[in-house]
Amino acid sequence: MYHQRQLPYAPTPYSYTPISNLSATISLDEEVKLSTTNAERDLYESLAELYSIIVTLDAVEKAYLRDSMKEVEYTDTCSRLLKQYKSVLNNDTVAKAFVDIETFTREWDMECPRATERIRVGIPATVEASSYKSTTNNGGNADADVILVVTATENFITVLDAVKIGMLEKDTLHPLLADIIQAVNKVTDEEFDSKSKIIQWLITLNQMKVSEKLTEDQAREFQFDIEQAYYGFKDTLKR
Template sequence: MYAQHQLAYAPTPYSYTPTSSLAATVNLDEEVKLSSNSAERELYESLAEIYSILVTLDALEKAFLKDSIAESIYTETCSRLLKQYKSNLADESVARAFVDLDTFKNEWDMEVPRAMERLRIGIPATVEAPSHRPSSQVPGAGAAATHIVSVSENFITLFDAVKMDILSKDTLHPILVEIIQAINKVTDQDFENKGKIVQWLITLNQMRAAEELSPEQARELQFDMNLAYDGFKSTLG
């Protein structure tokens, strides 16, 4: 019988013993910096925030579909996340690094289909297609009249902007959001060509802030919005 020498570690085909020369070049106590200057650090922080927004928004959409969150809380939270997303991408360096939503999602291997769809549309689901309100929550005559006036004013503002060739996304998109929100305060029923408002919201939402509609698109927008306005007026009886 002989004494066996016990190994200090379990050998494997890939066992590795560090050399003194390599160990001398690696300082395990040294902090590894992801950025070399403040501009890079801010860029990485913005991209990390976008990642967080996508994950949070996807979870929020799931909760809303399962009726696990109140509509008011969903609307407020979703609107805030959409604004934060747009605010981050307003920085040109962030937008360049981001490239586009599909590229970012693929680069970081993200599975956030509901968030992708919500960002594509650009407005909360409660604004896009409001649920039916109980009769006890229907606005009174005075409130309804105020909202009807708001719808008309916003349509007129949109028509005036198109006539004056003010065709940038950052001008037209907020007006369309105001239109659909005011309409939803008057009625939760679909009407002829209401869907065109949402479709133009999606089109504008996919443009950059300073990007403008072409003359052809401007004519199509005005034509479609005239139809939508007529459809809205037909619901008033």
């Protein structure tokens, strides 16, 4: 007698039909929304932006350590990312959902140790290194100077970013330019390339009505002048 070999699985009858109450209740082509209100959407977008900043910052830190990025480029990029990070977290709702960098990276399973450390320190590695060097050489009086340099750098970046995204109104640019002048004067009293341009633009903006904004031609000229002033300011730091 031949014995029928037992199958390792239970055969499925050809007559089987799915039970109707187990079928999908929504269209598979329907978009699933993560938020139902504008407030929720804004919160998720802000958290996604923070995620992107952290990942990007970690990549920048790695590139700098591998000498794949010049010091000037690294300092500018790192300062901008840190400023954007702080800016997003200025919103109380976002800050509450974010909690802190350790909680956020753990919750989303992020492996970004370099970005986490850089955010904890709060300044680029280049500035951190110069801070240590200056402190050891000048008896511990350099911390305030480093903070002033970082503040001035951030002010330049803020103005240039504002122009790039089309924020050309007088009531936006004038106070930002005033912050630049105050910041650089605390760092150095030297005249540097295009510093006078900042004053000229302050005068130009001051003569405009609050509702007025720069034209496209003015915006291009403004951006060029501020960039030249920024480079001139950085050159004074090397002397």
